[in-house]
Amino acid sequence: MPGTGTAPEVHDNLVLEPRDVKFDWSQLPLHWIPDEPFATHTINVLHLLLPEGERWFVRVFKDALPMITDEQLREEVLGFIGQEAIHAQAHEEVLEHLLSQGLDPRPYVRQLAWLFQRVLGERPGLSARQRRENVIERVAFVAAIEHFTAFLGNWALNSPGLDRAQADPTMLDLLRWHGAEEVEHRSVAYDLMVHLDPGYLRRIRGMMVSGPLLVRLWVRGVRFLLAADPTLHGRIRPSWLAARSAAERGMLPDPVQSLRSGLRYLKRGYHPTQEGSSAQALSYLATSPAARAAVAR
Amino acid sequence: MDHTTLPESASLLPDLYGRPQADRFMRHLTAFGDRYTPALGSLGLRRSPRLPEQPRSLPALVLVVTGHRPVAEDVVELRLADPSGDLLPRWQPGAHLRLTLPSGRERHYSLCGDPADRRSYRIAVRRLPDGGGGSLEIHDELHLGVRLTVRRPRNGFPFCGEQKLLLLAGGIGVTPLLPIAREAGRRGLDWHLVYAGRSAETMPFTEELRALAPERVSLLVGRVPSGAELLERARPGSAVYCCGPAPMLSAVQRALDASPAGALHFERFAAAPIVDGKPFTVQLGADGLTLDVAADRSALDVLREARPDLPYSCHQGFCGTCRVQLLAGTPDHRDRRLTSEERADGALLPCVSRAAEGEHLVLDI
Numbered sequence: 001m002p003g004t005g006t007a008p009e010v011h012d013n014l015v016l017e018p019r020d021v022k023f024d025w026s027q028l029p030l031h032w033i034p035d036e037p038f039a040t041h042t043i044n045v046l047h048l049l050l051p052e053g054e055r056w057f058v059r060v061f062k063d064a065l066p067m068i069t070d071e072q073l074r075e076e077v078l079g080f081i082g083q084e085a086i087h088a089q090a091h092e093e094v095l096e097h098l099l100s101q102g103l104d105p106r107p108y109v110r111q112l113a114w115l116f117q118r119v120l121g122e123r124p125g126l127s128a129r130q131r132r133e134n135v136i137e138r139v140a141f142v143a144a145i146e147h148f149t150a151f152l153g154n155w156a157l158n159s160p161g162l163d164r165a166q167a168d169p170t171m172l173d174l175l176r177w178h179g180a181e182e183v184e185h186r187s188v189a190y191d192l193m194v195h196l197d198p199g200y201l202r203r204i205r206g207m208m209v210s211g212p213l214l215v216r217l218w219v220r221g222v223r224f225l226l227a228a229d230p231t232l233h234g235r236i237r238p239s240w241l242a243a244r245s246a247a248e249r250g251m252l253p254d255p256v257q258s259l260r261s262g263l264r265y266l267k268r269g270y271h272p273t274q275e276g277s278s279a280q281a282l283s284y285l286a287t288s289p290a291a292r293a294a295v296a297r
Numbered sequence: 298m299d300h301t302t303l304p305e306s307a308s309l310l311p312d313l314y315g316r317p318q319a320d321r322f323m324r325h326l327t328a329f330g331d332r333y334t335p336a337l338g339s340l341g342l343r344r345s346p347r348l349p350e351q352p353r354s355l356p357a358l359v360l361v362v363t364g365h366r367p368v369a370e371d372v373v374e375l376r377l378a379d380p381s382g383d384l385l386p387r388w389q390p391g392a393h394l395r396l397t398l399p400s401g402r403e404r405h406y407s408l409c410g411d412p413a414d415r416r417s418y419r420i421a422v423r424r425l426p427d428g429g430g431g432s433l434e435i436h437d438e439l440h441l442g443v444r445l446t447v448r449r450p451r452n453g454f455p456f457c458g459e460q461k462l463l464l465l466a467g468g469i470g471v472t473p474l475l476p477i478a479r480e481a482g483r484r485g486l487d488w489h490l491v492y493a494g495r496s497a498e499t500m501p502f503t504e505e506l507r508a509l510a511p512e513r514v515s516l517l518v519g520r521v522p523s524g525a526e527l528l529e530r531a532r533p534g535s536a537v538y539c540c541g542p543a544p545m546l547s548a549v550q551r552a553l554d555a556s557p558a559g560a561l562h563f564e565r566f567a568a569a570p571i572v573d574g575k576p577f578t579v580q581l582g583a584d585g586l587t588l589d590v591a592a593d594r595s596a597l598d599v600l601r602e603a604r605p606d607l608p609y610s611c612h613q614g615f616c617g618t619c620r621v622q623l624l625a626g627t628p629d630h631r632d633r634r635l636t637s638e639e640r641a642d643g644a645l646l647p648c649v650s651r652a653a654e655g656e657h658l659v660l661d662i
Contacts, residue, residue: 011389011452011455012387012388012389012450012452013388013392013449013450013451013452014451014452014453014455015451015452015453017453017565017610017611018610018611018615018616020611020613020615020616020633058618062608062618065606065608066606069350070353070354071354072353072354072449072451073353073354076353078608078609078610078618079610081608081610081616081618082610082611082616082618083610085610085616085617085618086615086616107311107312107313107314107315108313110303110310110311111310111313111320111323113303114303114304114307114310114323114327115323115326117303118303118307118327118330119326119327119329119330120330123334123335126334126335127338129338129343130334130335130337130338132338133337133338133342133343133344134334134337134338136344137337137342191353194351194353195351195353196344197344197348198348198349198351199344199345199348201341202344213326216322220313220322224313224314227314278455279455279457279458280457282455282457282562283457283459283536283560286457286536286560286561286562287559287560292550292553292561
């Protein structure tokens with residue numbers, strides 16, 4: 001793994017910038033972890049969730065911009081917005097590739113569009129205070145979700161099991177490039193939330209709502225993809241046992257560890273910099289084929 | 298994916314498996330959202346006014362010039378310290394400062410001193426007669442005792458401490474690499490620095506670098522080295538840190554794949570120079586203010602002066618954050634994000650896109 005052997009450390013006051021990456025999916029096999037449709041589709045849920053989800057992050061953060069009174073935080077938020085916009089685009093292209101391989105993701109994506117545009121979207125008839133509180137509440141949802149994306153990003157950067165299983169190198173680069181940027185910007189949403197509302201209640205509400213929702217969406221996504229995969233004929237059904245087994249072979253993050261990570265978010269003294277290593281993430285970004293090609297454009 | 302067509306209500310949202318029934322989970326989520334959203338703002342579901350404001354960052358520093366001396370032909374070294382001698386904020390190798398000069402110009406310079414020295418910051422500035430005047434002001438008008446507003450250090454070129462390092466410096470680009478080399482030495486890493494410059498007289502800090510480890514520093518003087526030449530000392534898995542003029546960075550990027558080096562770090566400078574720009578005007582809304590966009594400025598920079606909350610991110614026309622809607626006028630699209638359909642619908646990225654000379658663009662802002 002690139003980046004191993006670097007001391008875990010925090011980089012202070014990083015300047016965040018989006019990277020103009022491109023991936024070529026034309027050669028991607030449907031089961032990009034060979035002979036592991038369950039693990040493949042469990043990770044594929046990311047491609048379902050992220051385009052709609054990250055575009056929603058971008059809308060929430062654009063709404064929050066006028067409320068920011070701190071110059072450094074504002075710059076970090078702008079860098080975050082640009083990175084998230086590129087992430088959404090990159091994962092969207094995978095969805096198009098799935099469709100071309102006969103797996104139609106649109107029923108699930110339509111439900112997510114409903115969730116992020118209607119349920120969590122703008123609503124008419126709210127007072128100025130309600131609107132402001134809704135923006136802050138959504139920032140708290142994003143901050144909690146970003147805790148998980150940083151956890152997953154850190155896992156992706158330290159997942160030799162995927163290399164051992166000979167997962168598709170372009171997909172590995174997408175997961176690790178995205179994961180590295182999530183680790184790189186892991187504090188931004190949290191710092192924004194604390195800037196807008198330092199209250200502990202806001203933080204736990206953010207996790208209490210979005211944590212279980214994320215788990216539920218993920219489970220639904222795995223079940224949906226396994227059923228929609230035209231080569232499986234509904235033979236494989238998801239189970240926590242299968243997830244544990246794939247995790248033991250290093251192909252998925254451990255569900256129990258993921259749950260524990262979510263609980264750490266509730267600790268009083270929590271800060272996102274306590275998890276993951278900026279040095280490892282940044283050194284991966286310097287080796288990532290896609291990020292390196294972005295440099296040359 | 299096409300998701301522009303959403304149904305009227307959650308009960309019309311199709312089931313995931315094509316069954317002729319509404320999705321219960323989505324219905325419940327929607328009902329939850331319908332109660333939750335308007336409830337926010339009521340007691341217990343709002344920011345407590347008793348909690349103090351929490352600024353993310355601390356205010357800018359006011360520092361005094363305590364050193365101003367030439368260190369090479371056309372290069373001055375500046376030392377800045379707290380007026381009352383207090384310790385300065387910590388920084389890490391690769392970090393830079395933004396100075397606000399007495400004229401109001403703002404300039405970024407890499408810190409080139411030792412992070413362990415908490416009493417002063419050191420930067421080095423090359424005189425650029427054709428620049429925007431900032432370097433001339435520093436060379437000719439700043440003197441000992443002048444006070445400057447200085448933003449706290451930020452880092453756009455972070456050092457990750459890889460085991461094998463190749464540091465490539467071009468001219469004044471040596472400044473951030475000096476503290477990186479020092480840190481690499483301190484951590485006992487295997488590093489080598491290649492330092493290219495026009496002539497020995499114009500290259501600052503050569504002695505200081507040699508004092509760190511003479512065998513780890515090579516100078517390439519008097520010619521422009523090729524990318525392959527710069528990367529000659531790369532070994533399998535070397536991490537390259539490159540700082541120098543844009544042509545040098547592109548040469549290294551092009552030669553990277555053919556070299557055994559594993560990683561390339563460089564400092565990204567947000568906005569690319571405007572090529573072949575002509576002056577034009579933008580109007581904020583159908584009956585709004587009209588602003589002039591000079592040939593050497595982006596429409597985004599001009600718009601941001603009038604609308605400071607306008608979102609933007611990459612400055613290079615690829616992320617789409619600054620997207621605005623065009624109401625009238627013919628733009629010159631220079632982004633690489635928008636599709637031809639989006640352009641036909643009037644989308645525009647003002648960070649890079651412009652218009653012909655004298656053209657008037659009306660934007661929905």
